[in-house]
Amino acid sequence: MTESLVTDLEHSIASRVDLAVLDDDPDFLQYMEDVLTDEGHYTVRCFTTPRAMCESFERRLPSILLLDMKMGEHQGDTVLQEVQSRWPQVCVIVVTGYPSLEDMRAKFQQKVFDYLAKPFSIDELRQALDKAIVTFGLGRSQQDLLRERLGPRIRMLRTERNWSLKEFAAATNISVSQLSSIERGAHLPSMESFLAICQALSQKPSDVFATIAF
Numbered sequence: 001m002t003e004s005l006v007t008d009l010e011h012s013i014a015s016r017v018d019l020a021v022l023d024d025d026p027d028f029l030q031y032m033e034d035v036l037t038d039e040g041h042y043t044v045r046c047f048t049t050p051r052a053m054c055e056s057f058e059r060r061l062p063s064i065l066l067l068d069m070k071m072g073e074h075q076g077d078t079v080l081q082e083v084q085s086r087w088p089q090v091c092v093i094v095v096t097g098y099p100s101l102e103d104m105r106a107k108f109q110q111k112v113f114d115y116l117a118k119p120f121s122i123d124e125l126r127q128a129l130d131k132a133i134v135t136f137g138l139g140r141s142q143q144d145l146l147r148e149r150l151g152p153r154i155r156m157l158r159t160e161r162n163w164s165l166k167e168f169a170a171a172t173n174i175s176v177s178q179l180s181s182i183e184r185g186a187h188l189p190s191m192e193s194f195l196a197i198c199q200a201l202s203q204k205p206s207d208v209f210a211t212i213a214f
Contacts, residue, residue: 017139023068063138069096149212151185171200
C-alpha cells in the first residue's frame with residue numbers, strides 16, 4: 001500500500017466499518033470472521049444463504065459486501081443483481097473461484113467495485129478493503145462526510161455565477177475567510193450561514209443536500 005493510501009485510510013477509519021460476507025462454505029465464513037475481527041475496525045456479519053443476508057440487510061445495511069459467486073444452488077450473479085437493484089449504495093467486492101480476473105471482469109462488466117480470486121492472501125484482502133474504505137469514505141462520521149461534500153458543492157455553485165470570494169462574502173454577509181474555510185471543507189457553516197449561502201445562490205437547502213447525496 002502506498003504512503004498516501006495509508007494516510008487516507010488512517011483519516012477515513014473513525015469507527016468500525018460494517019461488512020457482510022456471503023458464502024456457502026461455513027469454514028470459509030469462520031475464517032473470514034476471525035481474520036476481519038482481528039483487524040479491529042470491522043463489524044462482520046456472515047451469511048450462508050442470500051435469503052438470510054437480504055433479511056439482515058432490510059434491518060441494517062452494511063457498507064461492504066464480500067460476495068461469493070459460486071454457491072452451489074444459489075447463483076451469485078442473481079444475488080448481485082438484487083443487491084445492486086435494492087441497495088445500490090453497498091460496495092460489492094466479488095469473491096470467486098473463476099480461473100482468471102479477466103474472466104470475472106468480462107462476465108460482470110465492471111459492475112462491482114473489485115474482485116478477489118480464491119485463494120487470496122490476507123494482504124490482497126486488506127488491499128481491496130482499504131481501497132474501498134478510502135474510495136467511499138467509510139467509517140467516517142456523518143459530520144465529516146457532510147463537511148467534505150458540502151464545501152466543494154458550494155464552491156461549484158459560486159463559480160457557476162462567476163463570483164469571487166469577495167463578491168460571495170458581500171452577497172452572504174459572511175467573511176471571506178469563513179467562506180474559504182467552508183468551501184475547503186475545513187468547517188461546516190452554521191445554520192444561519194448555510195441559509196444565507198443558499199439564499200445568495202438562489203438554492204433551496206434541500207436541493208443542495210440532494211446534489212451531494214446526503
